[in-house]
Amino acid sequence: MAALTGFHALPLSIVSAPPLRDEGFTTAKLTDPALSLLTDLSHAPCVMADHLDGLDATIHTMVRAHVHMAFVTGVDEQVVGMITTDDLQGERPMQRAQADHVRFDELTLEQLMTPVSEWRVLSSKQLAHARVGDIVSTLREHGLRYLLVVDPGTPRPVLHGIFSARRLETALGMDLRSDLHARSFAELESLIGH
Numbered sequence: 091m092a093a094l095t096g097f098h099a100l101p102l103s104i105v106s107a108p109p110l111r112d113e114g115f116t117t118a119k120l121t122d123p124a125l126s127l128l129t130d131l132s133h134a135p136c137v138m139a140d141h142l143d144g145l146d147a148t149i150h151t152m153v154r155a156h157v158h159m160a161f162v163t164g165v166d167e168q169v170v171g172m173i174t175t176d177d178l179q180g181e182r183p184m185q186r187a188q189a190d191h192v193r194f195d196e197l198t199l200e201q202l203m204t205p206v207s208e209w210r211v212l213s214s215k216q217l218a219h220a221r222v223g224d225i226v227s228t229l230r231e232h233g234l235r236y237l238l239v240v241d242p243g244t245p246r247p248v249l250h251g252i253f254s255a256r257r258l259e260t261a262l263g264m265d266l267r268s269d270l271h272a273r274s275f276a277e278l279e280s281l282i283g284h
Contacts, residue, residue, distance in 0.1 A: 118261035120223030128251040141200040162203045171203035214250045
């Protein structure tokens, strides 16, 4: 064991009431550095689910962890996709069950996840001078709710962090989802008008 000469134990106290969970909410401006709202995966826990897990168990795990997105692993424990609460709820699972001729409770994450091959990611090198507004523009441009950031690597990239539209909405006080729908409707309207 290393010598602790020059170090001292810090004083402890008793918790007087049940503690609140730190939600990590912060306010931000579009001109703030993008890194201020990045969830750094080297410091923040992320939920991992097996590709054969069922929907109900996964939703339960995500709710307990207070997250809306989880990574999906394959048989070799490698990340093979991601799943969101939006993927697990609503009409999509029912449509998939009908298309695959299975009962709803037989669906697995593998059938609903977004596979790695379909991810659109940002390189961590691009974040040095990026601002929060750049991330918002990127989410809007590509219709994304999550923007994954990777460290380019050889032979494979490494997951570095995540930008969540939900976190940006809270920090900025704006609803990106309605902006996305409004933009899509406006684009559709302009196409119909031509």
